[in-house]
Amino acid sequence: MIEFNFYQYIWIFIMGCYSGYGIETLWCLIKNGFIESRKSLVLGHLSVAYGMGALLLTLLLVHFQNKPMWAIFLLSFVSGTVVEYICSLGQEICFGSVAWDYSHLPLNINGRVCLIYSLFWGLLGIAWVKLMIPFLNFCFTHISIPFDKVLLWAFIIFFIFDAALSASAAVRMNRRNDGIAPKNQFEEFLDSHYNDEKMHEIYANSKSVEES
Numbered sequence: 001m002i003e004f005n006f007y008q009y010i011w012i013f014i015m016g017c018y019s020g021y022g023i024e025t026l027w028c029l030i031k032n033g034f035i036e037s038r039k040s041l042v043l044g045h046l047s048v049a050y051g052m053g054a055l056l057l058t059l060l061l062v063h064f065q066n067k068p069m070w071a072i073f074l075l076s077f078v079s080g081t082v083v084e085y086i087c088s089l090g091q092e093i094c095f096g097s098v099a100w101d102y103s104h105l106p107l108n109i110n111g112r113v114c115l116i117y118s119l120f121w122g123l124l125g126i127a128w129v130k131l132m133i134p135f136l137n138f139c140f141t142h143i144s145i146p147f148d149k150v151l152l153w154a155f156i157i158f159f160i161f162d163a164a165l166s167a168s169a170a171v172r173m174n175r176r177n178d179g180i181a182p183k184n185q186f187e188e189f190l191d192s193h194y195n196d197e198k199m200h201e202i203y204a205n206s207k208s209v210e211e212s
Helices: 006-032 048-061 069-095 115-142 148-177 185-193 196-202
Strands: none
Touching: 006 048, 006 115, 006 148, 048 069, 048 115, 069 115, 069 148, 148 185, 148 196
């Protein structure tokens, strides 16, 4: 039975974040003919949703390696749908914006999730158990990175800082749009370095709730 430790799970999260950013950027280039920001945070080029997805699939399915495929599919179908809905709702509540809207697709729930992508989650879970988890285990077994724990803790610290700064910038943008003036030097810094133009450039794929 394959097992992963804390540091390996962090590597899986990082892999998911950067892979997702690359996939989203490439898809935008193919679909629209130009490169557009698809990152989740204001500093690092990370797609946090993909990182969380990779982490979630591994945590849930690492113990399902010997289970029948219908059980893997069902668990991935349900868990992926629930997480996708929570992420969409959380973004709307916290930041007043949405990054995707499935209202035009059949069998959707409030435009946050839909049957087509839920089926995709189920199929992805099967591929993750049968292909990705063994591949990750092979990499962790045969590849050694010098000072890996130091690098991982540096990433964790940077990620927490980046997430806090990104959340602050998003909240400040909403307050700025409501006509609320900055109350301290930090909010003045956010207005200067992360004004509306900069935020729309970073989160080019997000729309306010009113726009959506």
